[in-house]
Amino acid sequence: MLQDTINIKINQIEESRINQVDWDNLPFGKVFSDHMLVMDYDNGAWKTPEIMPFGTVPFHPATSAIHYGQSIFEGLKAFRGADGEIRVFRADMNAKRFNESAKRMCMPEIPVENFVECIRKLIELDRNWVPDREGYSLYIRPFMYATDEFVGIRPSDKYKFLIFTCPVGAYYAEPVKVKIEEYYTRAAEGGVGRAKAAGNYASSLYPAKLAQEKGFHQLLWTDGKTHEYIEESGTMNVMFLIDGKLITPGEENDTILRGITKRSVIEVAKKWGYEVEERRVRVDEVLQAIRDGRLTECFGAGTAATIAHIEKIGYRDEIFDLPALETREFSNRMSRYLTDIKIGAETDSFGWTMKV
Ligand SMILES: *Cc1c(COP(=O)(O)O)cnc(C)c1O
Numbered sequence: 001m002l003q004d005t006i007n008i009k010i011n012q013i014e015e016s017r018i019n020q021v022d023w024d025n026l027p028f029g030k031v032f033s034d035h036m037l038v039m040d041y042d043n044g045a046w047k048t049p050e051i052m053p054f055g056t057v058p059f060h061p062a063t064s065a066i067h068y069g070q071s072i073f074e075g076l077k078a079f080r081g082a083d084g085e086i087r088v089f090r091a092d093m094n095a096k097r098f099n100e101s102a103k104r105m106c107m108p109e110i111p112v113e114n115f116v117e118c119i120r121k122l123i124e125l126d127r128n129w130v131p132d133r134e135g136y137s138l139y140i141r142p143f144m145y146a147t148d149e150f151v152g153i154r155p156s157d158k159y160k161f162l163i164f165t166c167p168v169g170a171y172y173a174e175p176v177k178v179k180i181e182e183y184y185t186r187a188a189e190g191g192v193g194r195a196k197a198a199g200n201y202a203s204s205l206y207p208a209k210l211a212q213e214k215g216f217h218q219l220l221w222t223d224g225k226t227h228e229y230i231e232e233s234g235t236m237n238v239m240f241l242i243d244g245k246l247i248t249p250g251e252e253n254d255t256i257l258r259g260i261t262k263r264s265v266i267e268v269a270k271k272w273g274y275e276v277e278e279r280r281v282r283v284d285e286v287l288q289a290i291r292d293g294r295l296t297e298c299f300g301a302g303t304a305a306t307i308a309h310i311e312k313i314g315y316r317d318e319i320f321d322l323p324a325l326e327t328r329e330f331s332n333r334m335s336r337y338l339t340d341i342k343i344g345a346e347t348d349s350f351g352w353t354m355k356v
Helices: 064-068 091-104 112-125 198-213 260-271 283-291 329-342
Strands: 035-042 050-053 071-073 076-080 086-089 137-146 159-168 176-180 218-220 236-242 245-249 276-279 295-302 306-315 318-321 353-355
Touching: 035 112, 050 112, 064 137, 071 091, 071 198, 086 112, 086 329, 091 112, 091 137, 091 260, 112 137, 112 159, 198 218, 236 260, 236 283, 245 260, 260 276, 260 295, 260 306, 260 329, 283 295, 283 306, 295 329, 306 329
Parallel strands: 176 218, 176 306, 245 276
Antiparallel strands: 035 050, 035 159, 071 137, 076 086, 076 137, 086 353, 137 159, 236 245, 236 295, 295 306, 306 318
């Protein structure tokens, strides 16, 4: 196993590609920084990670992950503050969740300190790639997949762990229109919904496409058994303000991804004196609260947008219009507050950021 102080081999690029970046037209996830980190697992142990020039990874046609889907990922961001400092938000939480995903998928875990150190070192080397424009950030994508060259179903013996990064522009969190899904299922109890496993996203594409054809941005998933309870939306957890209380589906079963943004919203809300309920949330309870005017806010929480306001909810043949965005005091304040912690404009009293 790796030690606490991890040795990382560095093979630096000769010439940076950063001058080729068109910062005014930065498509999400298509521009990659100079370096990536690669670490192999073999014979029951992780090898020395290596930071190398970003590039393609050759693969054998029988690579296990391609056929049987042992593949997991994480997503987090680094920000450059007004003070010039670079901060990464709650990387230790991503490391822990990565290991929970790994366990569920029969993949090897990575000690939290090592996972975080790999990120820190990579960002340190590519620090020029952390944009200094307002709202911009460096998206960090750690992932792991099975690399046995073997046609047969069993947990792979070999794995690759990689991290690459992408500078991304301001996420104009356009308010979203979601459709409550009552037929397709994202995750079943006992399944892998809690894991950030690649296959979960593949299986959601088709139902999401059907909803998009009807003019929705995303689905609001319900539980696979009864379709009577709200679960989450796309790659965001969903939160409601009803009767002044912050309400969100709980994590007691294993169908919902344990979002770090959602966890952070809950911790801040409690500090601000809000009552928070993490429990099962019935679809009809939410719809009734909208009709009664008791639902004042509704939003998705996730790394991409931090807070994405939900402006319309489709249910069967009805469309429910939610309160105007400028009236949403709680989520607007929360969005500002979390963003300010990330860029160092607000004191990080929770100890959530790591400076690089
Ligand atoms: C990543 C993800 C989230 C949000 O998690 P954050 O840690 O807040 O980014 C929520 N739901 C799903 C399905 C996800 O994949």
